[in-house]
Amino acid sequence: MDENAPTVEASALASSSSSRSSSHWSVVFAAGKDSSSDARAAFGELYVAYLPPLLAYLRSKGHAQDRAMDLLHAFFEHLLLGKGLRTVQREGRFRNWLLGALDNFITDEWRKHQALKRGGGQSHLPIGPEIEEGEIEPPDPRLTPEQAYDRKWAIALLKRVLSKLSAEYACAGRQELFEQLKDFLPGGYVASSYDEVSERLGMKPNSVAVAIKRLRDRYAELLRAEISDTVEPGMVEEEWGYLRDALGGQPETASGDSKA
Numbered sequence: 001m002d003e004n005a006p007t008v009e010a011s012a013l014a015s016s017s018s019s020r021s022s023s024h025w026s027v028v029f030a031a032g033k034d035s036s037s038d039a040r041a042a043f044g045e046l047y048v049a050y051l052p053p054l055l056a057y058l059r060s061k062g063h064a065q066d067r068a069m070d071l072l073h074a075f076f077e078h079l080l081l082g083k084g085l086r087t088v089q090r091e092g093r094f095r096n097w098l099l100g101a102l103d104n105f106i107t108d109e110w111r112k113h114q115a116l117k118r119g120g121g122q123s124h125l126p127i128g129p130e131i132e133e134g135e136i137e138p139p140d141p142r143l144t145p146e147q148a149y150d151r152k153w154a155i156a157l158l159k160r161v162l163s164k165l166s167a168e169y170a171c172a173g174r175q176e177l178f179e180q181l182k183d184f185l186p187g188g189y190v191a192s193s194y195d196e197v198s199e200r201l202g203m204k205p206n207s208v209a210v211a212i213k214r215l216r217d218r219y220a221e222l223l224r225a226e227i228s229d230t231v232e233p234g235m236v237e238e239e240w241g242y243l244r245d246a247l248g249g250q251p252e253t254a255s256g257d258s259k260a
Contacts, residue, residue, distance in 0.1 A: 040080075047076050052156050054102055057149035060139045075105045093239060094230035095153055099146070147246065154243035161222045168218070177201065177211060184212045185219050 051072060058068035079101070140148060162182075169178035180197050183190050192200075198208045224236055231239045 043080055049156055053149045053152035056152040057145050060145035060148040075102055078105055150246035154246045157226055161226050164222050165219055181212050181215050
């Protein structure tokens with residue numbers, strides 16, 4: 001591998017990340033006002049991102065899987081249509097707002113809907129793909145519904161960060177480098193030494209060390225950006241500390257599986 005790779009990597013990654021998506025707050029609040037395909041796609045991404053923690057919450061509260069999914073799809077339709085968003089102001093944590101919005105929906109709105117049953121002829125607005133099988137976990141009796149929600153929120157957030165980082169390296173033609181170095185990220189299981197990795201990549205050990213530092217730095221930047229999209233300015237460090245505690249003090253592994 002070319003020894004100039006780290007320099008090429010840095011410039012390529014910078015160009016691949018030059019544009020940043022809207023904050024999660026703005027996507028939700030714009031959903032009811034913007035019917036464009038781009039706005040719908042952005043909202044669909046939020047649906048995919050936040051379905052797992054909300055599902056964990058409802059399952060911990062005793063809802064069956066199908067019932068919980070029906071509630072959540074109706075809830076996201078409710079948000080997409082802009083109902084109930086007119087008086088909401090962006091403040092605090094998006095995590096707390098979303099959970100409160102779900103609770104309010106179930107209490108105040110769901111009773112107004114006739115019961116939804118899968119295959120029962122009810123039509124849904126297209127929002128996003130169904131939750132993947134791997135995202136469905138049995139409720140943990142040791143956790144309260146709120147703890148289950150926060151833990152799954154933290155796991156989902158870190159998976160998004162890892163996915164974005166992987167996509168940046170792939171876009172820059174550096175996917176092999178990412179795969180070899182990702183276990184050196186926080187929480188990763190490092191089974192190889194720098195020398196072993198350098199031999200596989202055809203790089204000098206000191207070049208591997210530089211590449212790992214850049215990977216970790218970019219991971220930290222993406223993590224901070226992801227969290228900042230969900231909290232007020234100045235709350236990023238506090239929010240990350242809270243989510244780290246929600247994982248039981250254990251970081252997410254580089255493969256995307258929590259050690260908690």
